[in-house]
Amino acid sequence: MRPFATxxxxxxxxxxxxLVSGQVACTFDSFESRxxxxxxxxxxxxAFGREGEGPGEFRKPLWLMSGPDGLLAAFDLxxxxxxxxxxxxxxxxxxxMPADVVPTDLQAGRVxxxxxxxxxxxxxxxxxxxxxxxxxxxxxEILWEREDLADAVGRDCFGGFGSVLRPEGGFVTTAxxxxxxxxxxxDAASATVVAAPNYFPALPGARDVEAYVNDVTRxxxxxxxxxxxxxxxxxxxxxxxxxxxxxxxxxxxxxxGRNRLWAALTLDRDDFxxxxxxxGTEYTGTVRVRDRLMDYDILGATLVVLxxxxxxRYGIALRAVDWYDxxxxxx
Numbered sequence: 001m002r003p004f005a006t007x008x009x010x011x012x013x014x015x016x017x018x019l020v021s022g023q024v025a026c027t028f029d030s031f032e033s034r035x036x037x038x039x040x041x042x043x044x045x046x047a048f049g050r051e052g053e054g055p056g057e058f059r060k061p062l063w064l065m066s067g068p069d070g071l072l073a074a075f076d077l078x079x080x081x082x083x084x085x086x087x088x089x090x091x092x093x094x095x096x097m098p099a100d101v102v103p104t105d106l107q108a109g110r111v112x113x114x115x116x117x118x119x120x121x122x123x124x125x126x127x128x129x130x131x132x133x134x135x136x137x138x139x140x141e142i143l144w145e146r147e148d149l150a151d152a153v154g155r156d157c158f159g160g161f162g163s164v165l166r167p168e169g170g171f172v173t174t175a176x177x178x179x180x181x182x183x184x185x186x187d188a189a190s191a192t193v194v195a196a197p198n199y200f201p202a203l204p205g206a207r208d209v210e211a212y213v214n215d216v217t218r219x220x221x222x223x224x225x226x227x228x229x230x231x232x233x234x235x236x237x238x239x240x241x242x243x244x245x246x247x248x249x250x251x252x253x254x255x256x257g258r259n260r261l262w263a264a265l266t267l268d269r270d271d272f273x274x275x276x277x278x279x280g281t282e283y284t285g286t287v288r289v290r291d292r293l294m295d296y297d298i299l300g301a302t303l304v305v306l307x308x309x310x311x312x313r314y315g316i317a318l319r320a321v322d323w324y325d326x327x328x329x330x331x
Contacts, residue, residue: 001287001329003322005040009306011319013218015251015294017306018064020072024087025297025304025321026064028074033058035074037087040323048089053079056091065106066299073137075103075111082111082137095140101133105164105171111135112171114161115145130161132171134186144186153181153191164253172253172261177201178245180263182281196276197283201242205270207292207311212238256326257300260284264293273307277331285331289322301327 010029019025024045026037033051035058038044049058059078067073071092072085080099084092097103100120103113111134118129127147134144150158155175163173170183178199182192204212213231226234246252247264254262261278265286268274273293277284291307298304303324308317 001289001324001326003290003305003324005042005323007038007040007042007321007323009036009038009319009321010034011316014061015306016062016064017295017297017304017321018066018072019297019299019302019304020066020087021070022300022302024070025323026072026087027306027319027321028062028064030060030062033060033062035062035064035072035085035089037072037089038321046086046088048085055094056083056085056089063103065103066297067106068109073106077102082140093138095138097135097140098133098142101135101142102161103135104162106137107165109137110143110165111137112163112165114163117147132161132163132173132186146186152183152189153193155179155181155193162248162252164255167255167259174244174246174248174252174263176244177242180246180261180278180281192281194281194283196245198276198286199245202267203240204238204243204266205268207270208243208266209235209238251295254296254298256298256303262296262298262303264296269293273305287329289324291320291322292317294319298326301325 009027013030014028017027023039024037026035028035034049037046058076061077063075065073067084074083080097081094082097083094100116101113103111105112113133115131115133117123117127117131131145131147132149135142157176163171165171170185173181175181178196180194213235216234243266252264263276265274269292272288274286274288276286289305291309293305293307295306303326305322311317
């Protein structure tokens with residue numbers, strides 16, 4: 001596909017993008033702790049926020065999601081707070097969230113995510129590390145969680161994170177290296193597990209290895225310093241492990257205006273990136289977008305892709321949001 005517009009955005013250690021209308025997308029500048037919202041015509045709509053714990057201030061990391069009625073939802077994991085903004089930066093409301101819940105989707109006033117049960121030192125050994133959870137977006141109350149989802153999926157490699165709500169009910173997530181998991185409703189006794197039909201094991205590329213080592217270095221807020229030998233040891237081990245087919249976390253899955261599931265792939269991500277499209281539980285096709293996909297969002301017939309361009313001679317990769325019209329996409 002070819003984009004109909006592109007917008008340069010600030011460099012950031014955070015890879016999120018949220019499409020709050022057909023013409024406005026927002027990203028986060030982690031170095032300045034500011035949210036930037038721009039339209040497809042490259043005009044600034046709003047730039048707001050700073051580091052801190054007060055209203056309209058952010059700690060890190062920060063997740064951005066499309067909210068209701070053209071609002072932007074910003075989830076601050078450090079402050080355990082979900083805040084809704086107008087795209088120009090006007091603060092609408094804020095909700096204190098459970099401290100150990102990470103969101104992956106927001107629909108109809110409900111936040112779907114996963115609880116980091118691994119942080120609970122009192123949990124038993126047979127409890128999962130990640131527990132799917134639904135939280136009320138206005139009160140922060142946990143409405144539902146499920147510890148036995150792995151039993152319904154029937155996969156030892158199932159992690160239980162990175163889910164999105166299905167328009168018809170239930171949700172979809174990923175399992176193992178190349179499988180999608182479909183639940184008709186969140187309490188279903190069994191799940192439909194479908195393998196990606198085009199999967200093949202592929203080793204990570206040079207940019208994948210570099211990103212992995214950078215992520216390891218940032219563990220603990222960057223307080224841990226690795227020697228060159230330690231970095232190379234991490235890199236060597238990662239180079240030999242075939243990468244999973246689908247992205248991890250909330251950057252992987254999304255639904256478009258025609259209730260088709262889009263799933264971002266780890267394939268290539270150097271010259272091009274790829275997204276699979278599924279109708280129900282059936283694979284429909286694959287589309288290709290340019291450059292290295294970091295995140296994407298869909299609203300109606302508009303797809304925005306946050307990408308890294310090719311690194312320049314100084315090793316700096318500019319970031320941009322590419323805009324695509326998917327209204328006429330037929331597969």
